[in-house]
Amino acid sequence: MVEESIQTDVLVIGGGNAALCAAIAARRKGADVLVVEKAPKFYRGGNTRHTRNMRCAHDTATDTLTGPYTEEEFFDDLLRVTEGNTDEDLARHMIAKSKEMLVWIADQGVRFQPSLGGTLSLGRTNSFFLGGGRAMLNALYKTAEALGVFVLYDTPVTDIELVNGHFSSALAEKDGKPLRIEAKALVAAAGGFEANIDWLKEGWGDCAENFLIRGTPYNRGDVLRLLLDKGVEAIGDPTQCHAVAIDARAPKFDGGIITRLDCVVFGIVVNRNAERFYDEGEDFWPKRYAIWGRLVAAQPDQIAYIVFDSKSLKSFMPSLFPPIEGKSIAELAQKLELPVEAFEQTVGTFNDAVQPGTFDHTVFDDCHTKGLAIEKTHWARKLEDPPYYAYPVRPGITFTYLGTRVDKDARMQLEGGGQADNMYAAGEIMAGNVLGKGYAAGIGMTIGSVFGKIAGEGAASHV
Amino acid sequence: MFDKDPRFSETLSTDPLREAARLMTVCNSCRYCEGLCAVFPAMELRRSFEEGDLNYLANLCHSCGACYQDCQFSPPHEFDVNVPQTLAKVRADSYRSYAWPKAFQPLFDRNGLAISSIAALSVAAFIAGFALWHDPQVLFSGGSFYKLMPHNVMALLFGAVFLYMLAAVSMGFRTYWKEIGAKSVSAGRIPSVWQAIKDAGQLRYLDGGGVGCYNEDEKPTDNRRLYHHLTFYGFLLCFAATSTGTIYHYAFGWEAPYGLFSLPKLFGVLGGVGLVIGPVGLAHAKRKRHPDLLDPSAKGMEAAFLVMLFATGLSGLLLMALRETPLMGVMLSLHLGVVFALFLTMPYGKFVHGIYRFGALVLYAAERKADRPADAIRKAA
Numbered sequence: 095m096v097e098e099s100i101q102t103d104v105l106v107i108g109g110g111n112a113a114l115c116a117a118i119a120a121r122r123k124g125a126d127v128l129v130v131e132k133a134p135k136f137y138r139g140g141n142t143r144h145t146r147n148m149r150c151a152h153d154t155a156t157d158t159l160t161g162p163y164t165e166e167e168f169f170d171d172l173l174r175v176t177e178g179n180t181d182e183d184l185a186r187h188m189i190a191k192s193k194e195m196l197v198w199i200a201d202q203g204v205r206f207q208p209s210l211g212g213t214l215s216l217g218r219t220n221s222f223f224l225g226g227g228r229a230m231l232n233a234l235y236k237t238a239e240a241l242g243v244f245v246l247y248d249t250p251v252t253d254i255e256l257v258n259g260h261f262s263s264a265l266a267e268k269d270g271k272p273l274r275i276e277a278k279a280l281v282a283a284a285g286g287f288e289a290n291i292d293w294l295k296e297g298w299g300d301c302a303e304n305f306l307i308r309g310t311p312y313n314r315g316d317v318l319r320l321l322l323d324k325g326v327e328a329i330g331d332p333t334q335c336h337a338v339a340i341d342a343r344a345p346k347f348d349g350g351i352i353t354r355l356d357c358v359v360f361g362i363v364v365n366r367n368a369e370r371f372y373d374e375g376e377d378f379w380p381k382r383y384a385i386w387g388r389l390v391a392a393q394p395d396q397i398a399y400i401v402f403d404s405k406s407l408k409s410f411m412p413s414l415f416p417p418i419e420g421k422s423i424a425e426l427a428q429k430l431e432l433p434v435e436a437f438e439q440t441v442g443t444f445n446d447a448v449q450p451g452t453f454d455h456t457v458f459d460d461c462h463t464k465g466l467a468i469e470k471t472h473w474a475r476k477l478e479d480p481p482y483y484a485y486p487v488r489p490g491i492t493f494t495y496l497g498t499r500v501d502k503d504a505r506m507q508l509e510g511g512g513q514a515d516n517m518y519a520a521g522e523i524m525a526g527n528v529l530g531k532g533y534a535a536g537i538g539m540t541i542g543s544v545f546g547k548i549a550g551e552g553a554a555s556h557v
Numbered sequence: 558m559f560d561k562d563p564r565f566s567e568t569l570s571t572d573p574l575r576e577a578a579r580l581m582t583v584c585n586s587c588r589y590c591e592g593l594c595a596v597f598p599a600m601e602l603r604r605s606f607e608e609g610d611l612n613y614l615a616n617l618c619h620s621c622g623a624c625y626q627d628c629q630f631s632p633p634h635e636f637d638v639n640v641p642q643t644l645a646k647v648r649a650d651s652y653r654s655y656a657w658p659k660a661f662q663p664l665f666d667r668n669g670l671a672i673s674s675i676a677a678l679s680v681a682a683f684i685a686g687f688a689l690w691h692d693p694q695v696l697f698s699g700g701s702f703y704k705l706m707p708h709n710v711m712a713l714l715f716g717a718v719f720l721y722m723l724a725a726v727s728m729g730f731r732t733y734w735k736e737i738g739a740k741s742v743s744a745g746r747i748p749s750v751w752q753a754i755k756d757a758g759q760l761r762y763l764d765g766g767g768v769g770c771y772n773e774d775e776k777p778t779d780n781r782r783l784y785h786h787l788t789f790y791g792f793l794l795c796f797a798a799t800s801t802g803t804i805y806h807y808a809f810g811w812e813a814p815y816g817l818f819s820l821p822k823l824f825g826v827l828g829g830v831g832l833v834i835g836p837v838g839l840a841h842a843k844r845k846r847h848p849d850l851l852d853p854s855a856k857g858m859e860a861a862f863l864v865m866l867f868a869t870g871l872s873g874l875l876l877m878a879l880r881e882t883p884l885m886g887v888m889l890s891l892h893l894g895v896v897f898a899l900f901l902t903m904p905y906g907k908f909v910h911g912i913y914r915f916g917a918l919v920l921y922a923a924e925r926k927a928d929r930p931a932d933a934i935r936k937a938a
Contacts, residue, residue: 136631136633136634143629144629146589205766205767205768207591207592208592210588210589210591210592222592223589224592224593224766224767225589225590225592225593225623225624225626225627225766226587226589226590226627226628226629227589227629228626228627228628228629229589229623229626229627229766232626232627232775236775236776345635348629348634350587350629350630351586351587351589352583352586352587352630352636354586408604411586412582412585412586412604413586414582414583414586
């Protein structure tokens with residue numbers, strides 16, 4: 095078959111926030127830019143589709159931010175969530191650059207609003223996109239296209255030609271035909287591999303079959319694998335991913351934010367043997383939600399049930415699917431297909447262990463259990479007001495940590511030392527440099543925007 | 558995936574209502590769109606949705622389309638979230654269900670046909686009436702309107718149809734106001750009404766969250782707001798022209814025709830121009846809208862209302878221009894016929910959107926103030 099071929103100055107692989115920031119930045123420096131996005135147009139943008147805010151340092155309050163958020167505080171937050179798993183120089187560089195991103199992103203047509211209902215705790219630190227992540231993407235695409243950036247959808251990259259860290263061309267597939275793209279520089283902004291179940295199994299074993307993927311099925315990490323196979327240096331734990339507990343009835347892919355459940359602290363969580371397995375009241379939910387994916391993944395069949403009673407029904411954000419309801423603990427057990435006696439015993443034992451206290455979910459209250467193998471240390475109230483409710487949950491995978499090592503210029507580093515000549519990376523594909531572990535709301539977008547712009551400008555310098 | 562969800566089937570009687578309830582449940586667990594307009598903040602005050610809640614939210618929606626473009630779950634996503642179209646359907650059904658008297662509700666079923674038939678009959682009646690009343694030649698004589706129809710008769714006839722319109726619209730609005738539970742948050746108070754006047758007067762929520770309405774090309778524009786302003790304020794000016802004319806006549810004994818710089822004439826000319834340009838612009842903008850956003854079955858109703866407004870404006874301007882010519886009689890019949898039909902059909906067409914939307918804006922202002930949702934009437938299962 096005769097291979098079609100096109101030339102451009104800067105090739106951007108990927109179609110999310112990082113890719114578009116890179117494309118716009120490169121275009122604004124005068125380069126011809128081609129964006130190749132593997133997904134169809136509707137699903138463009140990978141995880142950016144499902145985001146809603148970005149975390150940028152700022153010295154004063156703004157129209158949409160309630161107060162200052164200094165670089166130092168940002169860095170402290172990053173240190174805390176990553177438990178030190180970060181490249182400090184790179185992280186400080188990113189945080190410093192994040193300040194100007196608030197203005198730069200707005201200049202690209204993205205609009206901000208005050209923090210959303212139910213997210214007041216982020217009102218000072220995080221800038222929310224008016225209309226959410228897809229609105230942000232739409233604005234970036236509109237700006238990019240108006241500037242003359244060319245975008246190809248449904249175009250997966252299948253191979254990358256590089257010799258000694260010098261990129262010369264990529265091979266893609268368009269309409270079932272191979273397409274060679276020659277470019278003077280490459281920006282890889284093609285995300286992680288969270289939708290690639292086989293790859294997840296390498297770190298998790300067969301239980302990864304039961305994982306739900308919160309983003310699109312297109313985040314398969316093909317470009318990341320190509321780069322690592324061709325000598326780009328890896329960073330980040332290859333086996334780890336960000337996993338939260340989401341509604342087990344969610345679709346396999348792309349259920350997004352609406353399948354999340356914020357009610358663990360209000361009840362108990364049992365596995366399919368009707369046994370509790372972790373302290374539901376250990377800490378405030380925003381600080382603990384990210385461990386529950388992993389906890390559920392360790393349970394038989396990777397499923398668990400959040401159980402609460404009628405007094406808690408309206409205490410948390412509504413979610414997509416209705417809770418499963420039982421007039422008694424036994425009826426609920428039958429509906430959930432849990433062993434009835436074991437479930438009754440777990441609830442009974444828990445209730446007996448609940449100590450008197452004053453319930454207040456906004457503080458570390460004194461409601462706790464005493465005498466259980468696994469205590470509930472706060473917000474423990476007896477399950478005694480029928481009807482009883484349950485949400486089935488499974489691990490929901492948001493993103494992966496493995497990526498390509500970069501320097502402050504977003505330039506890829508090579509295995510065995512040295513740096514790539516004309517190859518840059520931005521976004522989730524290099525997030526592991528800054529975020530080796532954990533997560534802080536909105537930081538994925540910060541990494542994407544800051545390094546996207548740096549990468550785009552760097553790539554344009556090769557023209 | 559939601560078919561057997563009891564939350565949406567117990568009290569809701571139609572597919573659009575059940576779909577709207579499903580969507581509000583999806584949206585309420587996402588909330589990314591809450592900064593775009595009033596619908597989503599109003600939704601967030603609720604955890605479940607009665608028919609009255611949904612009719613309120615549907616009438617609060619200005620159909621700018623922003624939430625559809627911004628939604629990560631719009632088709633082809635399996636969650637199939639299309640709020641503007643679903644609310645458009647609920648809205649159209651709500652006009653029908655609140656119409657008074659009930660016997661006239663079927664006028665909404667083939668609204669374009671109904672309105673155009675009534676308009677044609679009305680024009681024909683004026684022509685025939687003038688011709689029978691007088692020598693048919695008088696139709697072509699030009700000059701004074703009142704030769705064809707005495708002023709008192711004109712005032713009586715149009716006063717009557719206007720009062721009928723007011724009564725019918727009020728009856729419909731009463732049912733709506735009750736069903737959405739407006740009184741439970743004291744929505745009739747002045748601050749809420751004043752807020753709604755401001756919001757409606759500037760079409761605050763017809764702006765796509767700030768960038769304009771969304772069209773087929775996914776590039777927002779603000780044209781609909783501009784053309785709606787021309788139409789709405791054009792209509793008000795025309796109404797002001799008629800009202801000042803009537804006051805001049807009865808209060809001061811100043812009889813038409815009025816000079817070019819008199820108030821009735823100034824209002825009438827400006828309003829007529831608005832009523833000609835506005836509806837044309839709106840019709841044009843509608844053709845460019847993304848078909849996914851629209852309720853296809855409401856097409857006839859929307860077109861009929863625009864045509865009636867356009868015909869009102871155009872026939873009025875032509876009548877003024879041609880009053881000294883032999884065409885005056887025909888133009889007068891045409892203008893009076895169209896205006897008569899416009900008022901007569903107002904309770905049974907797209908006109909009511911303004912009434913119900915205004916009511917929704919009042920309730921929204923009241924809910925914001927009270928920081929709690931209205932108690933919509935709960936219908937029996």
